[in-house]
Amino acid sequence: MNKRRIKEYAVSYSFLLPFAVFFITFTIIPIGYVFYLSLHDGNFLQAQFDWVGLKNFKDVLQTPDFQNAFKNTFIYMLIEVPVSQFLGIFFALLIKKKTRFGHVCEVIYFLPMLISMVVASVLISYILSNNGPLNMLFQVLGMKPISWLNGRFSAKMAVMILELWKGGTFFVFVYMSAMRSLPADCLESSRIDGANVVQETIYVVLPLIRNAIILCVTMNTIWQFQIFESVYMLTNGGPLGATQTVIYEIYQYSFKYYRVGFGAAASLVFLLVILLIYGLENLLLREKDKTRRRGKKNEQI
Amino acid sequence: MNRYRVKKKVFSFLKTFMLFLLVVIIAFPFWQLIVSSMLDTNAIISYPPKFWPSGGSLDNYTEVLKMQGGAYLRWMLNSVFVAGSNTVLVVLVASMAGYAFAKRRFPGSKVLFNVVVATQIIPSVTTLIPLFLIVSKLGWVNTYKSLVFPGVASAFGVYMMTQFMKDIPDSLIEAAKIDGCSNYGTFFKIVLPITVPQLSLLAIFNFTQQWGSLTWPLITVNETMMKTLPLGIASMKDLNGTLTGTIMAASMISFIPLLIAFIFASDKFIEGMTLGAVKG
Numbered sequence: 001m002n003k004r005r006i007k008e009y010a011v012s013y014s015f016l017l018p019f020a021v022f023f024i025t026f027t028i029i030p031i032g033y034v035f036y037l038s039l040h041d042g043n044f045l046q047a048q049f050d051w052v053g054l055k056n057f058k059d060v061l062q063t064p065d066f067q068n069a070f071k072n073t074f075i076y077m078l079i080e081v082p083v084s085q086f087l088g089i090f091f092a093l094l095i096k097k098k099t100r101f102g103h104v105c106e107v108i109y110f111l112p113m114l115i116s117m118v119v120a121s122v123l124i125s126y127i128l129s130n131n132g133p134l135n136m137l138f139q140v141l142g143m144k145p146i147s148w149l150n151g152r153f154s155a156k157m158a159v160m161i162l163e164l165w166k167g168g169t170f171f172v173f174v175y176m177s178a179m180r181s182l183p184a185d186c187l188e189s190s191r192i193d194g195a196n197v198v199q200e201t202i203y204v205v206l207p208l209i210r211n212a213i214i215l216c217v218t219m220n221t222i223w224q225f226q227i228f229e230s231v232y233m234l235t236n237g238g239p240l241g242a243t244q245t246v247i248y249e250i251y252q253y254s255f256k257y258y259r260v261g262f263g264a265a266a267s268l269v270f271l272l273v274i275l276l277i278y279g280l281e282n283l284l285l286r287e288k289d290k291t292r293r294r295g296k297k298n299e300q301i
Numbered sequence: 302m303n304r305y306r307v308k309k310k311v312f313s314f315l316k317t318f319m320l321f322l323l324v325v326i327i328a329f330p331f332w333q334l335i336v337s338s339m340l341d342t343n344a345i346i347s348y349p350p351k352f353w354p355s356g357g358s359l360d361n362y363t364e365v366l367k368m369q370g371g372a373y374l375r376w377m378l379n380s381v382f383v384a385g386s387n388t389v390l391v392v393l394v395a396s397m398a399g400y401a402f403a404k405r406r407f408p409g410s411k412v413l414f415n416v417v418v419a420t421q422i423i424p425s426v427t428t429l430i431p432l433f434l435i436v437s438k439l440g441w442v443n444t445y446k447s448l449v450f451p452g453v454a455s456a457f458g459v460y461m462m463t464q465f466m467k468d469i470p471d472s473l474i475e476a477a478k479i480d481g482c483s484n485y486g487t488f489f490k491i492v493l494p495i496t497v498p499q500l501s502l503l504a505i506f507n508f509t510q511q512w513g514s515l516t517w518p519l520i521t522v523n524e525t526m527m528k529t530l531p532l533g534i535a536s537m538k539d540l541n542g543t544l545t546g547t548i549m550a551a552s553m554i555s556f557i558p559l560l561i562a563f564i565f566a567s568d569k570f571i572e573g574m575t576l577g578a579v580k581g
Contacts, residue, residue, distance in 0.1 A: 009408065011484045015401035016413070018394045022454040026432060027420055033431035091323060094316050105320050107567050108328050113574050114559050116513025118531040119552045123330035126337060126544050131348035133333065169327065173575045197312075226424055229515045233535060247426050254430050255520055267427045274424050 037264035049261065056265035066266060068241055069249040072156065076245070077224040080160050085217055087164075088171030093201060095172065096179040106176075109169040120166040121233035125149075128158050152242040155235050159243050162230045167223060171216050178212035179205060211285065218281040222274060246270050334556075338362070338549035345544055361550035373551060375526050376533035380555075383448045383529055384511035390453045391507050392500050399462025400488055404474060414463065421456045425516075433520055447521045448529065452511060458503055461576060465499040466492070505566075505573035512559060530555040 038056055040049035060066055091109075095102045112120060127134050128148040135145035148158040182205065190204045206213070228247040231237060237244040237252070250270065254263030332352075337345045339357030365373050401407070402414045432451055441447035469492060477487040493500070518532040528536065534551050563570050 008406075012401050012405040012407035012410075015397045015405065015488070019398035019454070019459060022394065022450065023417065023420075023456070025435070026451040026454040027428065027456070030428035030431035030435065031420070031423065033434065034427060037431060037434075091320070094320055101317065101320070105324055106571065108324050110563070110567070110571055110574070111327060111331060114509065114563055114570070115556050116515065116531045118513070118515055118534050119556055122534070122544065122548055122552045123334055126333060126345070126549075127330050129346065129544065131346060131350060133329070133350045133352075136349055165327070165330070169323075170575070173571060177575065222424070226426065228426075232515070232519075233538075250426055250429075251516075251520075255433075260430055260434075263430050267430065271423060271427045275422065278422055 034264050034267060037261055038268050039261070041261045043258035043260055052261065056261045057269065059262055060266045060269055065241065065244065065249055065253075066246070069244045069246045072243060073225055073227065073245045075156060076160060076163070076227055077221055080163055080224050081217060081220045083160075084164055084168040084171060084220060085213070087168055088175050088216065089206075089213075091169075091172045092175030092179055093205070096176055098180075106173075109172055112166045112168075113170055115166075117166060117229040118233055121162055121230060124158070124162040124165055125234055128161070149235055150239055152239060155239055155243045159227065159230055159234055162234055163224070163227065166230070167220075171220065174216055175209065175212060178209045182208050214281055214284050218277060221277055225270075225274065225277070334549060334553055337544075338546065338553045340546055340549075342543070342545045345546060345549070361546040362554070365547050365550045365554065368547065369525060372525050372528075372533065373554075376528050376530045377555070379445075379448075379528065380512060380530040381558075383445060384508050386445075387449045387452050387511050388504050388508045390449070391455050391458045392504050394453055395455060395458030395462045395503065396466070396493065396496065396500060397488070398459045399464075399466045400492055402459070402463040403466035404469065404471070404492075417456045417459050421460065429516075429520065436521055441521075443522055443524045443527050445527075448518060448527075451517070452514075455507070458507065461503055462496075462499075465496055469495065501569060502573040502576055505570055506576050509559065509570075509574065 037049065039051060039053060041052045041056070042049035095105055115123075126132055129135075130145070130147055138145050146154055148154050186204055186208065187200065190200050195203065226247055227245045228251065231243050231245050231248050232251075235243040237248050246266070247270070250263050250266045253259045253266065333350075336351060336354045336357070338361055339354040339359065340351060341360070344351060344356075398417075402410060436442060436447045436451065439446075441450075473491065473495075474487055477491045482490065513531055514529070515531040515535060518529045519535070522528055522532060525533075525536075534548065534555060537545075537548050537551060
């Protein structure tokens with residue numbers, strides 16, 4: 001009996017084995033390694049890494065490039081996340097009823113998710129180019145054309161436009177599927193009680209998709225924190241560092257200046273920030289469960 | 302009553318208008334890509350921008366295919382091979398692990414699953430530097446191995462497959478066992494075939510991600526002939542970042558394979574790409 005059980009376990013582990021090999025080599029070991037690297041100084045060319053303690057972390061926090069990159073990243077996050085969430089909910093409300101026209105819209109809204117950030121950046125940089133269609137529209141409307149990639153703020157705007165165009169419609173789909181799975185009786189009873197569309201949205205639909213909103217906001221925040229490819233393609237961090245992001249700087253310091261320890265320390269600081277965001281999300285989600293439980297108790301009484 | 306009707310009509314018109322506006326915002330850049338891929342560079346950067354490829358030709362396309370000794374075709378093949386073999390491995394490895402977590406009992410099952418799920422939180426940049434050091438120590442820089450293998454450790458894939466495998470009725474697996482199917486036979490002959498719809502969702506998600514991935518190839522590949530499409534197109538941009546007709550044509554071609562797949566299976570794509578958010 002015991003022997004058979006051991007054999008069963010062995011078979012179970014054998015199913016896990018292929019994944020375990022990849023997972024340990026390319027996820028677990030690198031996680032341990034990054035802690036080691038962050039406490040050492042060295043570059044890719046040297047075989048040796050010298051122990052320097054917490055010096056790298058001190059350097060990261062004191063380097064103006066990184067302070068600037070964190071500031072930029074927060075700006076991206078604070079502007080892009082509310083805009084894309086608002087638009088996501090707004091368009092999901094418009095498109096949630098299944099119609100033929102709606103389906104065509106869905107298919108087209110999906111296209112930016114299909115292409116790579118590289119292709120998306122080619123498209124958007126053409127739209128935003130000095131003689132491009134957007135500036136032509138501005139001129140037709142009697143406004144001044146903008147040289148998007150040359151101004152400190154307008155270059156940030158350009159990155160955000162690219163991010164929004166590429167990633168914004170994703171949230172339309174997430175909210176749409178959340179709204180479509182809502183119980184029909186809730187909406188019906190609010191209609192019977194005489195709620196108009198706006199009231200229904202604010203008091204019935206939004207509270208019911210609260211979890212989806214928290215999830216989307218967290219996801220979006222973390223994406224915005226990880227902006228790299230769009231900046232690399234569109235502006236290369238310029239003009240004068242106005243669009244640098246944390247990951248862009250980590251890339252620069254580790255793979256252009258070969259400061260491996262410094263880059264490792266920076267990526268751990270970055271990890272800490274991400275963990276804080278997740279912690280906040282969990283707190284918010286748990287609060288919801290609590291209130292729900294409380295509500296149930298009251299009902300029983 | 303009449304006022305109510307008018308209000309409703311205005312409302313539905315506004316709704317259609319907004320939806321249409323977004324369609325234009327999304328589709329217009331694609332149209333411009335098609336137009337400018339047929340124009341020469343001067344016509345692309347001059348004012349006013351052209352909205353119709355009048356006087357255009359397919360010269361850009363032939364130039365793309367000929368440039369740097371056929372490098373573009375090689376990039377395309379590299380992308381197909383890398384994204385394809387990575388996806389096959391991810392689906393196979395993740396479904397095996399997912400099956401073990403969802404349907405089999407063994408000590409440490411819960412702890413190991415939680416470890417895998419927890420690593421999803423860690424952003425890829427955190428392990429980027431050590432990963433590169435490991436890959437270069439293995440001598441994999443500028444090889445397919447470095448492009449294909451690190452991505453196989455997909456914690457997301459295992460998580461999704463575990464969720465999918467939970468939906469398989471236990472009775473089915475037991476029945477297979479009673480009929481004399483071996484453990485592996487049950488998995489490969491019964492479980493895998495009935496989870497094909499879910500496997501295809503993970504495959505679509507993974508393939509699309511790999512097809513567009515830039516960061517990792519950028520770090521681990523610098524030989525022209527080993528580049529993938531995104532990296533190749535990115536390297537076509539010169540220092541000034543001028544958009545040339547060839548870049549437009551190169552972008553256009555790189556987008557066509559996924560577009561064709563999308564046209565045939567748009568619902569699957571939409572389901573697959575929003576997988577993580579909806580089920581997670």
